[in-house]
Amino acid sequence: MRKSHPIRRAVLATAATVSGIVLLLSLKPGSGPASAQAAGGAAPQQTAAGQESPQGGSGQQTGTRTVTGDVEKTEYGPVQVRLTVSGGRITGAEAVQAPSGGLSGQKTAMAVPRLNQEAVSAQSANIDAVSGATYTSRGYRRSLQSAIDKARAASTGSGTSGSADGSGASAQARTVMGDAAQTQYGSVQVRVTLSGGKVTGAEAVQAPKGGHSGQVTAMAVPKLNQEAVSAQSANIDAVSGATYTSAGYKQSLQSALDKAGG
Structure with missing residues (x-):
C-alpha cells in the first residue's frame, strides 16, 4: 500500500492544478473592450435612435400656397394661370387652362x-408677349395679374389685420380701367395695376387687331406697357411704326391715371 502513495499524490496534485486553472478562468472579467465588440449590434442601434430627433425636426418648411387667377377668354379659348407663392415670392407659374x-x-x-x-423671373405680370401667340400671351398676363392681386390681398390682409389706422388697405393692389380711345385702326383701352401709389402693371385690354394692324399691336403694346410702368405716367414715347396705336394708348393710359388719382 505504501508503494501506491506517490501515485495518489500525483493524481491529487494534478486535480488540484486543473481546479485552480478552472477557478481562475471563471473569475476573468467579461465586461472589457472585447465583450463590447462582441455585442456590437447594440451600439449602432443606440446611435440610430439618437439621430431620430434631429431628423424629425428638419422636416419643417416655409409655408407655400397656390393662388389661381381669373379665367380670361381669348379668341382661341380661355386662359387661366395658377401661381405657387412662398415667402412672398412667386416660385412657380402654370397655365391650368x-x-x-x-x-x-x-x-x-x-x-x-x-x-x-x-412670370417667375419678373415677379409680376409685366412680361413680354410671345411672338406668334399674341392672344394667348394677353390672356395669360391678365389671369397672371389677377392671381398676383389675390396673393397680395391675402398677404396684406393677414399681415395688417391688427393695424389701427387701416393703412394696410392703401398698399393693396387695385386695377383701374382707362377710357377707350378711338384710333383710325381701332379702339385702344388700357388697364393699369397700382400698389402703394405706384403703377406696377399696364396692359392694353383693347387694341387694333387683324392683318397688319394686329402685327403692329403685337410689336408695340408690350413696349408701351413697359414704358408706362417705367415712367409712372403717360409721358411715354410713341413706338416707331405704331403712331396711331401709341397715341390711343397714351390717351387711355392718362385717363386711367386720372381716375386713380395719379
Whole structure:
C-alpha cells in the first residue's frame, strides 16, 4: 500500500492544478473592450435612435400656397394661370387652362412654358408677349395679374389685420380701367395695376387687331406697357411704326391715371 502513495499524490496534485486553472478562468472579467465588440449590434442601434430627433425636426418648411387667377377668354379659348407663392415670392407659374387643339395647341405648347418662366423671373405680370401667340400671351398676363392681386390681398390682409389706422388697405393692389380711345385702326383701352401709389402693371385690354394692324399691336403694346410702368405716367414715347396705336394708348393710359388719382 505504501508503494501506491506517490501515485495518489500525483493524481491529487494534478486535480488540484486543473481546479485552480478552472477557478481562475471563471473569475476573468467579461465586461472589457472585447465583450463590447462582441455585442456590437447594440451600439449602432443606440446611435440610430439618437439621430431620430434631429431628423424629425428638419422636416419643417416655409409655408407655400397656390393662388389661381381669373379665367380670361381669348379668341382661341380661355386662359387661366395658377401661381405657387412662398415667402412672398412667386416660385412657380402654370397655365391650368389654355387654348388647345390644332394650331392653337401648338402655339400653347410653344408659348406657355416661356410665359411661365417670365412670370417667375419678373415677379409680376409685366412680361413680354410671345411672338406668334399674341392672344394667348394677353390672356395669360391678365389671369397672371389677377392671381398676383389675390396673393397680395391675402398677404396684406393677414399681415395688417391688427393695424389701427387701416393703412394696410392703401398698399393693396387695385386695377383701374382707362377710357377707350378711338384710333383710325381701332379702339385702344388700357388697364393699369397700382400698389402703394405706384403703377406696377399696364396692359392694353383693347387694341387694333387683324392683318397688319394686329402685327403692329403685337410689336408695340408690350413696349408701351413697359414704358408706362417705367415712367409712372403717360409721358411715354410713341413706338416707331405704331403712331396711331401709341397715341390711343397714351390717351387711355392718362385717363386711367386720372381716375386713380395719379
